[in-house]
Amino acid sequence: MxxxxxxxxxxxxxxxxxxxxxxxxxxxxxxxxxxxxxxxxxxxxxxxxxxxxxxxxxxxxxxxxxxxxxxxxxxxxxxxxxxxxxxxxxxxxxxxxxxxxxxxxxxxxxxxxxxxxxxxxxxxxxxxxxxxxxxxxxxxxxxxxxxxxxxxxxxxxxxxxxxxxxxxxANGLPDVGTSSEWLPQLFFYSPRREKQRERITSLDITGGPGLLVNGPQISLPPGRWEITVQFTLDDDAARYELALEWGGLPDHFVTMSVKPNHGGLFRAVMSFETDRSVRSELRIRLTEGALHGQFEFLGAQVRRTG
Structure with a gap:
């Protein structure tokens, strides 16, 4: 292109x-x-x-x-x-x-x-x-x-x-309140311990800090865009800090830190605003080295809020 x-x-x-x-x-x-x-x-x-x-x-x-x-x-x-x-x-x-x-x-x-x-x-x-x-x-x-x-x-x-x-x-440029689901298949995943995985979306986070998930670089028009991210952590993975970044390439991002200290299903909601069309990206990073832990990404929902 x-x-x-x-x-x-x-x-x-x-x-x-x-x-x-x-x-x-x-x-x-x-x-x-x-x-x-x-x-x-x-x-x-x-x-x-x-x-x-x-x-x-x-x-x-x-x-x-x-x-x-x-x-x-x-x-x-x-x-x-x-x-x-x-x-x-x-x-x-x-x-x-x-x-x-x-x-x-x-x-x-x-x-x-x-x-x-x-x-x-x-x-x-x-x-x-x-x-x-x-x-x-x-x-x-x-x-x-x-x-x-x-x-x-x-x-x-x-x-x-x-x-x-x-x-x-589907009906043209989305109005405020319009949303869509971004399934896990649209994202890229870290290759760490890839051969041991049952599912590509389920990562053993053992190792040094680094990117776990990113994508999907789907274009969004001007507006305010909210993302609701879903993932699971086991008790071991929940002891380590994750950084979630959401925004438009190349460098228009907001960041949230997550360190729940207990396992479970988690949702994180973040928003960014853009005055031009951008390729949007979600990034989830492990910010510190991990001895053990299982992380699974379950996808996201994107909604125009302004």
Whole structure:
């Protein structure tokens, strides 16, 4: 996702009609619907995944369709639409489009979705507006029939967890109070004593201080974001201090220290505020050396609070 398109350097922008589609199982169906609508409107549809297009004029009749905002260079008076539907398939489709896999595809998918929903002056089309067979005016003079949603293929554990996390954006940018669940499959874990584990999420913390869990680097738009973290400690692990960090990469974090001195199930609630879109991350660190102890991470819930 680091390709820099050539036309992005055009000083004033030239694209007059742009459609940004978030990855989904419905992607090909939307392309077909847009192609038919473009033909009826006398437009030439161009699917652009490289950014290498020759600039046109204000009379340009091309309809530029892409999944990545980097490949758009709209004129100041351009008409722009964002289609953000079928997010259950966003991670799986991102694997196909970017070549990423596993957690890295979740990271890419979330960034594509948030970038699209944040696009300025765009007509945002979400699941609510797209009953199958309903005619929609995507751009002035461009009408399409919403495709029948696809259930897609069976999802693997990480893709399924990613789909659940991206429900945060099912109705567009989340309002205050909107939340989603971040399952343990979305996170990275310390390799310490990895071969002895029954579950990747259950760590023997014996050893020196260091990072136990971090992730998932899912993009969040501007706002105040609360995370509720769940984990267990046995009596041995509970005698050592943990530092929990929550915020946006690279360096916008709040920190909480935890040292309960008794085993059990624990919840920690933390909040940070950002004025820009960020890749969010939770980090749980062991701050001192441990002789014994078992720690298990049970996931987190994220909620917009402001």
């Amino acid at each position: 680091d390709h820099e398109p050539r036309q992005a350097n055009h000083p004033h922008g030239w694209m007059m009609r742009c459609v940004l589609i978030t990855p989904s199982f419905d992607y090909e169906a939307w392309l077909a619907a847009l192609h038919y609508g473009a033909l009826e409107a006398g437009l030439e549809m161009i699917v652009n995944h490289t950014g290498d297009l020759e600039p046109g004029s204000t009379e340009d009749r091309r309809l530029i369709v892409t999944t990545n905002k980097k490949f758009l260079n709209p004129a100041p008076d351009a008409h722009i639409a964002v289609i953000a539907t079928g997010l259950v398939g966003a991670v799986a489709k991102t694997c196909e489009l970017t070549g990423g896999s596993g957690i890295y595809a979740v990271i890419d998918a979330a960034e594509l979705v948030v970038d699209a929903l944040n696009y300025p002056n765009a007509n945002i089309i979400t699941e609510e507006a797209t009953a199958a067979g309903r005619a929609l005016e995507i751009l002035p003079g461009l009408r399409v029939v919403a495709p029948t949603p696809s259930s897609g293929d069976m999802l693997g554990p990480v893709e399924s967890a990613g789909a659940k996390a991206l429900l945060l954006y």
